[in-house]
Amino acid sequence: LTLTACGSSGSSGTTAPSEGGSAAAGGGKVGIDFPRADTDFWNSYNKYVPQMATELGIDLMPPTNSQNDVAKLVSNVQALTSQGAKAIVMAPQDTGAIATTLDQLDSKKIPVVTVDTRPDKGKTFMVVRADNRAYGEKACKFLGDQLKGKGKVVEFQGSLSSVNGRDRSEAFAECMKANYPGITVFAEPTEWEGTKASAALQTRLTQHPDINGIYMQAGGAFLAPTLQLLKSKNLIVPPTDPKHIFIVSNDGIPQELKAIREGQIDATVSQPADTYAKWALFYAKAALEGKTFAPGATDHDSTIVDVGGGRLEDQLPAPLVTKDNVDDPNLWGNQVK
Amino acid sequence: MMSPSAIPAVEARNITKRFGATTALADAGIVIAEGETHALVGRNGAGKSTLVSILTGLQRPDTGEVRFAGQLAPPLADRDGWRRQVACVYQKSTIIPTLSVAENLFLNRQSAGGPINWRSLRSRANELLDQYGVAVDAGRMAGDLDVEQRQLLEIARALSFGARFIILDEPTAQLDGPAIERLFDRMRALREQGVTMMFISHHLEEVYRVCQSVTVFRDARHVLTSAVDDLPHDELVAAMTGEAAAGYQARARTTSTAAPTVLTAEKLTMAGRFQEVDLTVRAGEIVGIAGSGSSGKVGLAEALVGLRVPDSGTVTVNGTRTRPGDVASALRAGLGFVPQDRHKEGFVPLLSIGENATMPIAHKLGRFGAVSPSRRRARAEKMIEDLAIKTTGPAQPVQDLSGGNAQKVVMARALADDPTALVVIDPTAGVDVRAKQALLGAVEDAAERGAGAVLVSDELDDLRICDRVVVMFHGRIVKEVPRGWADAELVAVMEGVDAR
Amino acid sequence: MTETTVASPGSPGGSPDKAPPPGGGHNGLGLARFRDLALVPAILVLIVVGALIEPAFLSADNLTNVLQQQTELSLLVLAEAIILIAGKFDLSLESTVGLAPALGVALVIPAASNGLGTDLPVALGVPICLLIGMLVGAFNALLILRFKLSAFIVTLGMLIVLRGLQIGFTGGQNLFALPESFLYLGNARWLGLPASVWICAVAYAAGIVTLGYFRHGRAVYAIGGNADAARAAGVRTDRVMWTVFVVAGLLAALAGLLMTGRLGSVAAAQGDGMIFTVFAAAVIGGISLDGGKGTLFGALCGVLVLGLINNILTLAGVSAQWIQAIYGGIILIALMLARLTTGKAQD
Amino acid sequence: MTETTVASPGSPGGSPDKAPPPGGGHNGLGLARFRDLALVPAILVLIVVGALIEPAFLSADNLTNVLQQQTELSLLVLAEAIILIAGKFDLSLESTVGLAPALGVALVIPAASNGLGTDLPVALGVPICLLIGMLVGAFNALLILRFKLSAFIVTLGMLIVLRGLQIGFTGGQNLFALPESFLYLGNARWLGLPASVWICAVAYAAGIVTLGYFRHGRAVYAIGGNADAARAAGVRTDRVMWTVFVVAGLLAALAGLLMTGRLGSVAAAQGDGMIFTVFAAAVIGGISLDGGKGTLFGALCGVLVLGLINNILTLAGVSAQWIQAIYGGIILIALMLARLTTGKAQD
Ligand SMILES: Nc1ncnc2c1ncn2[C@@H]1O[C@H](COP(=O)(O)OP(=O)(O)OP(=O)(O)O)[C@@H](O)[C@H]1O
Ligand SMILES: Nc1ncnc2c1ncn2[C@@H]1O[C@H](COP(=O)(O)OP(=O)(O)OP(=O)(O)O)[C@@H](O)[C@H]1O
């Protein structure tokens, strides 16, 4: 299972589109596929979608759920189009296997907005995502600075076959190598499974009791197992203690924020479930209204970049959350009830 | 015996075959002359079936060689080569339960080459079955057949090959009188056509009826080969058992009418199998139930012990009314039984003799539900000794036993709890003369100890130990015959000729 | 696995369209036909429900989609069904679905697009892909038949090894620089229907005819029913089993090829988790895990039932939160329906 | 499933390659014991390899880790092994691992922490969790024994339904706000060893003694080996099977409880995908899918083998890219080793 929680931005909705105002909700029905419903992050996203659709006045079809399975995604999209969707929002967790579907949608003149991932191939109207490489880099920089360039770090990798996991792993590894050669990194393959991470950390701590940093690529999956294990080893101590293990996470779920407040972990990269939902729907609507966009800064703290071949990507910011800014009410994790 | 110049049709020499510590055949052999019907006899576990599997190319002997008409047998991998030489009815079923009767008959030769024509295959099969007097629809699933029908199917299939040499390993063990007669007619006709046959049976009178010569195995070794006519019955038994022995003598017994009833059936009815059957068995009494095929006797016995659920009527064991279809309650009321199909209901093949035999008394072999292995072993060793089971010990899995010895384990299980009511169905099917005596003796012993027994069988020999025999015909009890009947009399009743 | 065994299908009528049973009487063939059709009521119910929920359900487009989406699954089910009928097991099929096309592609594309750098002629790609499927099948057969290892564990090990190899040599990357030949079958339409649907139909027809009407096909049933008896009857059991495994590998590679074409890339996880669904479809379709029982037609019905359930749940827009519970519940109900309509214990 | 048939017809030589018996008498017990020990060489090899790769491997700490990390798996394997020996199947255990603690927790925590709002007394949480496991087992038994549905499909359906229910009522959220009682067993240490290791040891000891030396335990073997014969010998097969399913459900819930405590939360996907590993361990440990064969000690060895392999791969720091291929390869090799040392065909 792939607990990919990813995205970017953290600041909430700066409204106002980069061009053109609202206009009447013409256009037609928007179909949306949820990638999964069994992680906190995507559940928040799933909750924001209908809310934002109402705000934007969009005629949203009942969302489908592809349960992290690209074959299901493909059949869901086919079902949505046969039910009359005029624009599609999706979050393909497998970025290669969606190419043909995108071509088919293109031939039917149905614009597609993808959230969280950028398809390897095929036409999209807009990609709304945070830069996953930036997650890895931010985590690397944070750990490197806290550890002052030396020490031992355990990294819970996601699944190699997930692009987000791979991006984070690669960026983390490159940054470590380039900037902090004094830090030894133990990359643990976990397939996004908490049990695997827990076992790997336990084994590694036995082998190297002096481990002093942990990077987990998904707080939703790894936070509780890690804390539980460290608790049982009495390793949850304030940063001033030499035994302190610096922990940086990705996701920004409420439990991570709580853990930061309580000093159990040190930082996380928050992904913007709300702005994902908001801007994805916004662009879907804009596409139906015939609007177009160009690369450049937007009015909501992000940049639209051309990632090649005229494909546009709105790169939402993903802030690093530490003790200093953990109470920012704009973080999506602070808005979840 | 054959003339020295003639080349024998089949020849196996110096065959040795071991299974682990068991030596199934030790330097044994057989020579069968062209066109004769040759009997192979021996006690359970003597190695007969092992020789069969070697003669049909299913197993490789450790040493020794097999020749057909002077030619060395084909290599093991060449199944077609073997099948051209020999057809066989194996002792263990080779019917594939998930396929139809027709397909089982023509397995691997359903068509000449092209696609299979199921309609014609079925009609060919029906013809073949008619020819052998087997009343089974070729379209049925073989798994739905009963033991006897399956046996007939095996025989029909083996005979249908047109092979010049046919092996029949205990073909009659599961058959009733008329079916055996039909088989013998068939065998005689084949012999007239010059077909060579090897015939295995524990019914020595059958050997005298259809065979010309006989080979005796004892303890994995060849003992003698002789013309049947030159070998009187007693000598044959002596050769098999290694000692002189007389036929089984039923013991005299008197049951008082005051003896308590141990087993009663009242108005027992099961649609299509038996109707309104009343039966009372007293302590110390053995009641036989006879009847020709499909008379309902087995169904009745199975309903008595709880293997089948009757539609109406009651069964009472030692004053306790048993729950229909609940074997455990019958056993707890003091019943022991031997089922007809030992492979299906008789034993768990992977488990040891000890465990199989003591399964119904497991609760008595220790406290708090524990089973003491040493007490189990002790009980099992006694059973092995009592019934003369040929085995390496109580820990041997039942699946490694020869057919007759497995049957004895089933008997041991039935007797394990010193039952006061005993129901045995075809107890001597496939067991050798001595074992038969042991098994019948065990039933009589139980009766002497005060048990009442029901013995279901087609074997007139078995029925002789009964104090009275009730005869069933078309699902009803038509007559009760007291001890001292004559064969012809009983058979007449069974066949419905004399249903006064 | 030996559950309340009951005699059943498999019967001479591998296929349902047989001559009428000889007048009256308890007839195995009749029962077999029943068993075969056990899922038909469930399918009808699903179609009615689908039409009621969403008119678009009955559109030719949607029905074609349902069929096309099930093609890869149905090829795998075909492969697994044959192996199960022969009394064995193959879990590794799902990995072959990924590995065979991945290796086929990687051997022919340039290293720059994540190829292996061998740069074999592109025309060899598809044949290599199919060949790899057969080799995997042959390797399974070797371990199971020659070394007498348990089919379950061998293929479980292979499941992991093959997937691991694919992740290993692709580094977990999707391959998307596909040669045209890999895309063709998954996308082409012949006579108005997707090519993959035709391929599937032909494969099933061939399977049904072979297993129903040819000696070697019947041998598969015989081996599954009682391998010793089959051997005694002169069936070359080993040779038949080798063929079965190799054909299954080939079918799995073909399924992988179709999936590659349909999705336009080879994902590192292609086929991952499918084997569960494959077993579900086969067993719901009446294939027994004990071997010797079941028909390919039944298995195909099993695939259709699952496909229809999926499609209807999607069309109905069931909430993401409860979709799985509802899906499982419907499978259980379909089962009971099948049980009620045939009145037979299952195994 | 009927592989290399053993109890077989066709010939007295159903099993052609019997191992030479341990010195002297052909002895069933001896053979069984051999089979039991089949994995011991593999375990020894792994230990030697582990020690060579990394001295820390042999530290008491690390070995304790290996044990603790396997506790949940081993409880599931225990449950599955008993069911397999009895000749049935249970795929739904992995969902019970998630559902039972999730429901237990959700019923006692306040709605604000994602509870169901029932706010039952916290003390009831753990008993409820275990009770749920037993209820799931009983429901499986009901469908399989009373309605005579196929165990494979019933539990496959239940696998999906139970997971779906968990996702449904938690909305896919992990439950973090756990009462202390749920954390205790997964974290406590008794006499220097993790409590979960003791629990496991006791469960296995009880299982081994019961299956080896108690009437009801032997009945499980008898039912798996030949249910008809067991019934004919007076074994109340249905009652035994009910007990087996309920106990298995209980063990799965217990495993879920331990996992919840160890990981400090109930993930929506807790237990997801474990059933594969469960089967792998059981079958590698010599449990036959045909029923009636195998021992719990063997199954435990299977768990240990998998645990050691995992631990060594982690210690060795094998690259993520190749770890799966290597893992699968080692499993295959361990298998062959087991085959060589016992000289028996597997099934
Ligand atoms: N596969 C086997 N494994 C172990 N022992 C075997 C096997 N097959 C046969 N035996 C042993 O070999 C001996 C000879 O068995 P065989 O079946 O040939 O006897 P038989 O003469 O046919 O007896 P019966 O009259 O009871 O059928 C027996 O002691 C039996 O236990
Ligand atoms: N499983 C069954 N279901 C329904 N009817 C059966 C079944 N088995 C047997 N019968 C029928 O029940 C009737 C009585 O069978 P039963 O086996 O009790 O007779 P039997 O006296 O033992 O005959 P045989 O000597 O041929 O075994 C027969 O007509 C038989 O065809």
Ligand SMILES: [Mg+2]
């Ligand atoms: Mg014999």
Ligand SMILES: [Mg+2]
């Ligand atoms: Mg009978």
